[in-house]
Amino acid sequence: MGMMxxxxxxxxxxxxxxxxxxxKEHGMENLLPNMMSKxxxxxxxxxxxxxxxxxxxxMLGKVLENERANExxxxxxxxxMPGCIERMLPALTDDNRRQYLEHVMGLLFSKGMPGMSRDxxxxxxxxxxxxxxx
Numbered sequence: 001m002g003m004m005x006x007x008x009x010x011x012x013x014x015x016x017x018x019x020x021x022x023x024k025e026h027g028m029e030n031l032l033p034n035m036m037s038k039x040x041x042x043x044x045x046x047x048x049x050x051x052x053x054x055x056x057x058x059m060l061g062k063v064l065e066n067e068r069a070n071e072x073x074x075x076x077x078x079x080x081m082p083g084c085i086e087r088m089l090p091a092l093t094d095d096n097r098r099q100y101l102e103h104v105m106g107l108l109f110s111k112g113m114p115g116m117s118r119d120x121x122x123x124x125x126x127x128x129x130x131x132x133x134x
Contacts, residue, residue: 005068 064070
């Protein structure tokens with residue numbers, strides 16, 4: 001069983017590159033995005049989204065009990081999330097965007113800066129706002 005993760009770790013990059021090359025060669029590099037853009041809305045119709053999020057959170061908690069996953073997944077998510085947020089925010093209503101921002105900013109302040117005073121948390125937030133074109 002211990003050999004399997006090591007083998008997969010070596011094989012996956014080669015397999016992914018091979019798949020990308022084959023798809024590009026046959027003009028299919030947009031196949032997956034095209035399929036997903038059509039399938040995802042249908043798949044999400046009628047789904048209890050709160051239950052789906054709860055299930056994902058429980059499953060992620062179990063997955064992150066694995067030491068390697070606990071290193072790899074948060075690092076990858078931290079790279080992916082800014083792009084996801086950038087694309088998602090314009091599609092939200094003003095009210096939903098505000099709720100989302102409150103939730104995420106609350107997490108960033110409480111989990112990203114634990115034990116810091118309000119003023120200590122405001123300093124980097126103010127610096128970040130000053131850098132933005134508002």
